[in-house]
Amino acid sequence: MTVQTARHAALAPRPAPRKWRPGSSALTAITWIIGVGFFFPVLWMVLTGFKSEGDAYTNPPRLFFLPTLEQYESVFARGFVPYLLNSAYATIVSTLLVLVLAVPTAYAVSIRPVKKTQDVLFFFISTKMLPVAAVIVPLYVVAKQLAMLDNIWTLIILYTAMNLPIAVWMMRSFFLEVPKAIIEAAQVDGAGLPRILTQIMLPVVAQAGMAATALICVIFAWNEFFFAVNLTAARAATVPVFLVGFITSEGLFWAQLSAAATLSSLPVIICGWIAQKQLVRGLSMGAVK
Template identity: 65%
Template structure:
């Protein structure tokens, strides 16, 4: 008595036939793809609408129903630049750049100590770092304002540098610790056997290995500092105001200049978009190392 093989074989070649795709699985995959595109378009639509509105005249931007066909113009961008946007952009660049450098310089040794050479009650130390992010900023703005006033540092860009550094340091330490934990212990043992000291190991071995994570951390700090509004609104005036403060200038007693607001917002978004595009390779590698769980 012969037994039938469970494999389905082709009558011509005798080779196993490829299994037929599950019809239900194909339908579910198609629906998932459509849903993904719908969600992506829903999130991207406001950004696209802002970009389109930036090239309209004010009357066209405020029209109801919306004006779909129009002649693009750069008038709103000229108005933004002529309105003194350069000073605000310079202040944002200084505050964001210096605070990000300080955050990375402080976060690297701190995260190294917590990951490679952990101290007792490391989790308590991490909780201390992250607990500062749980405090609402509105609860500390009054004492910060009083202290800044007594030190005569109100409306100075360096006050924002210090605050942005303190604001981003906890998240940077938390992220960088995760990146350092991904390094195999054998690498540190090999560096030690070669006679490398702590600083040389950190500079020549560890930093190159966590460079993608470093880029991801720096970019997140840049985004947080560049978009920060509350401290800049309450602690600056004419000399140290940043880009988010400039954007609010499009809302006047005469009304909301929607096209100019869109142009200012588009210009404000470009530096972060360019930074993300330049560092996209390192950013993807960094985020895949396990920092974002």
């Protein structure tokens, strides 16, 4: 087979498409330029965060300047830490809750795919299509009546619901990869479902699957703004809400704003870079690997 294709390739008028050619260095240069261009607003954000406000407002914009940590100090002086803690708390607790709920659900829908479990999967993905704006009014009214406005647990519950469908679909795609033979062998040995789940399936999928799912949930929960801005105030407000404070004063504080934006984005950028390989799978809810 390989010999045959090699001979065919030798006869072919053009080289195989993926081979390195000298002419492709131009293409490489273009790719690099576009890549850096796309990244440039991010780089600019980081740079501006180390400028003094005077250096941030120049025409033409200044690429070289004397770096300062002044802006980062100002961001913390402005009371950034409580927002950071709220975000961290809401993100971590909701992600743990998502895993606790999604793992058994995903297990149940992947172990034997019949019509009913397909319906359940269908239901989960359809909740993702319900515009959040459509439920914000009752959520606000109910939260108000239960005295749950400006309470971090309101966000935790909503973020859990928001990420649950993604996690179920994603965990399912990992469960489907566990060889059937392992499960059958365990059943023959008389292991019950809970034991199969905790002692056989979980260790197999734990490392890759749960970590990747958790990272995706962290990204969405950390960046969430709509619920946060509408349902929280002084006590439970998260990092995106902190950034709202810059709309009104933006004319004066670009460098500080950039420092705040950098700090706010950093956790997710790190998570995303680590989870690069799993990002597609998570974003497509397990459909694309």
